[in-house]
Amino acid sequence: MDSDLRGLSGSMKSILFAQVMDGDPRMKIDREGYLRPESWQGDGRYMFLGDVAKAVLRYIGPHDPPEFDSQPGYDEQRWELKSTSGEVTVKITSESYWGFGLFARCFYNRIEIHGPLPIRARCIHDVVASLGRNPWEPFWLKRFERITGAESEEHQRNWMELVRWASEDMRSQIDELEQRKAQLKSSGGDEEALRNASLALEEAVAALEDRNAPAVERALGRANSALIEADPSTEVLSSNYASIVLKQNNATEDEIPFVDLSEE
Numbered sequence: 001m002d003s004d005l006r007g008l009s010g011s012m013k014s015i016l017f018a019q020v021m022d023g024d025p026r027m028k029i030d031r032e033g034y035l036r037p038e039s040w041q042g043d044g045r046y047m048f049l050g051d052v053a054k055a056v057l058r059y060i061g062p063h064d065p066p067e068f069d070s071q072p073g074y075d076e077q078r079w080e081l082k083s084t085s086g087e088v089t090v091k092i093t094s095e096s097y098w099g100f101g102l103f104a105r106c107f108y109n110r111i112e113i114h115g116p117l118p119i120r121a122r123c124i125h126d127v128v129a130s131l132g133r134n135p136w137e138p139f140w141l142k143r144f145e146r147i148t149g150a151e152s153e154e155h156q157r158n159w160m161e162l163v164r165w166a167s168e169d170m171r172s173q174i175d176e177l178e179q180r181k182a183q184l185k186s187s188g189g190d191e192e193a194l195r196n197a198s199l200a201l202e203e204a205v206a207a208l209e210d211r212n213a214p215a216v217e218r219a220l221g222r223a224n225s226a227l228i229e230a231d232p233s234t235e236v237l238s239s240n241y242a243s244i245v246l247k248q249n250n251a252t253e254d255e256i257p258f259v260d261l262s263e264e
Contacts, residue, residue, distance in 0.1 A: 014120050014162060016111045017148045017155055018135035020094070023048040023077055023104035035066040035081065048077040052109045052127070052135055053092045059126040060113075061085040075101050088115030088123070097147040098140050105139045108147065118169060122213065124159065125166035129211035135159065167208060170216050174204050177223050184230050193230035197223045 028036045028044040036044060049057075057066060063085035070080035070093075078101060082091040091112040099106040113120045128135065136155035138144030145151050181197050200223035207215035228234055 012114055012116070014111075014113045014124070014158070016113075016124070016136075016158055017144075017150070018052045018109045018111060019138045019144065020050045020052055020077075020104055020107040020109055021133070021139075022051040023107075024051070025049055025054060026076075029068055029071055033068045033071065035068070045071060046076055047072045047079055048104070050077065050094060050104065050107065050109065051131060052111070053081070053094065055127040055130050056090060056092060056109075056111055056113075056123065057083060059123045059130070060088050060090055060119075061123075063090075077101060077104065077107055086115075086119075088113060088119050090114075095147075098143045108138070108144060110148075117165065121162040121166040121169070124162040125211065126213055128159065128163055129213070163211075166213070167211075170204075170208055170213065173220055174201060174208070174216075177201060177220065177227065180227050181223075181230075184227060188232060189227075189230035190232075193226045197226035197230060200226060 025048075026038050027047055027049050028038055028040050029047055030036050030040070030042055030044045035049075036042070038046070057063065060083070063083045066081040066083040068079055068081045069091075072079045075096070077094055078096065080091070080093045082089065084090075093110040094107055095110070096106040097108050101107065113123065134156070136152070136159045138152070141152060148155070177197070178201060181194060181201070185194055200219045204216050204219035204223065207213075207219055
């Protein structure tokens with residue numbers, strides 16, 4: 001068994017195994033060994049990427065075209081690729097573990113991700129959410145455990161540790177804004193803006209329960225904007241800044257320029 005197949009061990013690497021359920025999309029590998037869309041006009045070899053690898057490449061963020069260390073031969077679903085997105089590098093291996101690779105469900109993916117824990121955790125959180133199933137649950141349990149060298153419970157733990165870490169990180173951001181809201185409420189913050197912040201934070205909590213991380217981020221953005229609007233000190237800051245600009249430009253009071261500090 002891989003020595004790093006232990007979830008959050010403090011290293012910069014996670015190794016996970018996943019059951020493939022769908023072989024699509026079909027893609028193409030160009031002459032230089034890079035992954036291209038099936039519609040790409042150049043010469044290349046066809047391959048099946050599969051639902052798991054597609055999700056991983058999507059959620060690691062903007063990345064270089066995946067490069068194949070091992071290209072498919074007769075079997076278009078047997079391959080090994082790697083790609084880099086900023087601080088993160090991912091390597092995915094697709095192999096069959098039963099049925100001679102005759103069906104998409106005969107395959108598993110070995111996923112190796114190098115990079116900071118927050119990025120790895122967020123990627124895996126979004127992969128699980130997008131698949132709508134538990135990727136660690138195999139089609140043929142005993143074969144899967146034998147080929148991966150780990151029992152099903154360990155696979156589940158390794159996936160869920162990352163999912164929980166990402167969830168707790170988003171929860172801490174929600175809690176931080178809740179604390180800011182409470183402080184502003186006690187110090188006389190704008191009531192309407194605080195109500196808007198409360199609604200946005202409720203939406204963030206609901207999205208977190210649905211494992212919808214993009215929706216969590218959008219709701220947190222709205223909550224943060226509402227809290228800025230609710231903060232009385234924001235208005236004071238705006239007035240002070242306008243006074244400075246007034247003095248610098250030797251303007252009259254009627255000529256004070258509008259200063260938007262909503263992003264400050």
